[in-house]
Amino acid sequence: MRAYLIRRLWQGAVAVLGALVIVFVAQRLAGDPVALLLPMDASEEDFAAMREALGLDRPLPVQFLVFLRDAFTGDFGESYQWQAPAMALLLERLPATLELALAGLAFALLLAVPLGVMSAVYRGRWVDRLAKMLALLGQAMPGFWVGLLLILFLAVRLQWLPAFGREGPLHLVLPAVALGWYPVAAMTRTLRSSMLDILDSDYIRTGRVMGLPERTVIWRYALRNAAVPLATMIGVYFANMLGGAFVIEVVFAWPGVGRAVVDAVFARDFPVVQAGVLLSAVIFVVVNLLVDLSYGLIDPRIRHG
Amino acid sequence: MAERRMPVVSCVVLGLVLLCAVAGPWFAPHEASEIALAESMTPPFWRSGGSLDYPLGTDMLGRDILSRIIAGARVSVTVAVYAIALSGGIGAALGISAGYFGGIVDAVISRLIDIQMSIPAIPLAMLFAAVLPPGEGMVITIIVLTYWTWYARIVRGEVLSLRERDFITVARVAGVSSPMILIRHLTPNVLNTLLVLATLQFGSVIVFEAGLSFLGLGIQPPQVSWGGMLADGRNFIEVAWWLITMPGIAIMASCLASNLLGDWLRDTFDPKRRLT
Numbered sequence: 136m137r138a139y140l141i142r143r144l145w146q147g148a149v150a151v152l153g154a155l156v157i158v159f160v161a162q163r164l165a166g167d168p169v170a171l172l173l174p175m176d177a178s179e180e181d182f183a184a185m186r187e188a189l190g191l192d193r194p195l196p197v198q199f200l201v202f203l204r205d206a207f208t209g210d211f212g213e214s215y216q217w218q219a220p221a222m223a224l225l226l227e228r229l230p231a232t233l234e235l236a237l238a239g240l241a242f243a244l245l246l247a248v249p250l251g252v253m254s255a256v257y258r259g260r261w262v263d264r265l266a267k268m269l270a271l272l273g274q275a276m277p278g279f280w281v282g283l284l285l286i287l288f289l290a291v292r293l294q295w296l297p298a299f300g301r302e303g304p305l306h307l308v309l310p311a312v313a314l315g316w317y318p319v320a321a322m323t324r325t326l327r328s329s330m331l332d333i334l335d336s337d338y339i340r341t342g343r344v345m346g347l348p349e350r351t352v353i354w355r356y357a358l359r360n361a362a363v364p365l366a367t368m369i370g371v372y373f374a375n376m377l378g379g380a381f382v383i384e385v386v387f388a389w390p391g392v393g394r395a396v397v398d399a400v401f402a403r404d405f406p407v408v409q410a411g412v413l414l415s416a417v418i419f420v421v422v423n424l425l426v427d428l429s430y431g432l433i434d435p436r437i438r439h440g
Numbered sequence: 441m442a443e444r445r446m447p448v449v450s451c452v453v454l455g456l457v458l459l460c461a462v463a464g465p466w467f468a469p470h471e472a473s474e475i476a477l478a479e480s481m482t483p484p485f486w487r488s489g490g491s492l493d494y495p496l497g498t499d500m501l502g503r504d505i506l507s508r509i510i511a512g513a514r515v516s517v518t519v520a521v522y523a524i525a526l527s528g529g530i531g532a533a534l535g536i537s538a539g540y541f542g543g544i545v546d547a548v549i550s551r552l553i554d555i556q557m558s559i560p561a562i563p564l565a566m567l568f569a570a571v572l573p574p575g576e577g578m579v580i581t582i583i584v585l586t587y588w589t590w591y592a593r594i595v596r597g598e599v600l601s602l603r604e605r606d607f608i609t610v611a612r613v614a615g616v617s618s619p620m621i622l623i624r625h626l627t628p629n630v631l632n633t634l635l636v637l638a639t640l641q642f643g644s645v646i647v648f649e650a651g652l653s654f655l656g657l658g659i660q661p662p663q664v665s666w667g668g669m670l671a672d673g674r675n676f677i678e679v680a681w682w683l684i685t686m687p688g689i690a691i692m693a694s695c696l697a698s699n700l701l702g703d704w705l706r707d708t709f710d711p712k713r714r715l716t
Binding site for chain 2: 381
């Protein structure tokens, strides 16, 4: 277990370092930040002074080390737009993104768990076919388009739910459905196939022979084991939702991290973009790491030696 | 599961998309950017006020939606073809090398894959969108950077098992050079896999491009893209429902068709999977 832990931590660290390298390289590709910061009529001396102040006159490896040191203290510079530390700006918006991701995950599970179980139990029947159709559509309909359709039907036409902003629990419904839409397909299929395997196994047969009610057999005994592969996916999709709700946040004017980063891209606000990319990468790595380590807790059969 | 028929509908849909991409300008009813303010916001022909001149209606500038969808197919397909060829080519080359040579080559390539896969695609896209000039080239670059790992990982796995097979051992013993083994003996054996991945990737490239263009970070006007059309239509969602439904249907249909065809190809090439 400890060797495994060390290896996974090491892999995570390498991944974060890789992300840092990519961000650093991209920053250099972006061109001279000095030109953006100084007025048009700045003199050569102004440029040189600014470069020195920003440390841009030093050799690249030194610049990289400085960048690393700042990154580890969460210092990505000041936002050009807001004149505030870039990372702090994003962390302020993290609760909104977290809330949306949790709601999206909850929606996905509310739909995927019953559908997955029912389509395994009633294999080949209409529930199964419905689940299969939903899975196909789920993968082909981009979440942001689902979002637009939800706004069209439920907000504009029927006026049941609000479409924009974050003012109360009702505002959370439509974006959560749009965000949770995509993983439903994969989650349902995974749960269905692991349920099918388990419903065939001896201990389920024993349970039935012993006269346990079918409901108990399926929902208490079969689902508990069938949910292990699903748990893996939950982590991956949750990480993706946390770090990738950009388009959905824009569609619903949700004041989260993703929308701030998109705004920053348009404003050429590079510190915020950098901080956003690294924040996403770190969240992604950490969540995946936690998921991997939690296998052993969920299923004692998978303890890493 | 009994459905092993060839997905005819998918082939027809994909054929239509390709036809629009290649020959769209010849049969589109209007120029994609032809402005007719007098006709603006015409609904589709089956609604009152609609006309067959504009079968799927017009947008706020009176541009024909059907013609714009046809024009958008060209952009989607162009991006998809380049992106698939490049990510497939790079990914396959790295995957084959990693699988065949093993050792340090494999270690380096595998770490690269790990790093790339631990950075979520959309934030990475944001980073490059902030750095590169927007347009087709940028979209293709971002997609290639995101998707090469797909190919590399799967091809590497296949080559690892192929490498131990007798015909490769025999070739090596017979003194065939490494490049020759890679090109003549390994590549043909992963072509099926590549074809399946490429077909499946077509759909996700279209969705990815649409997302970027929707945000305004991908294809730029006056070039027409389905994602860009959705972004335009979003501002008129209360008055013109067809502006956001029609381009979305185009995206969904192309993606669905490529997924179904990809699944069918995979099952056809790999009979073992048919049983599940």
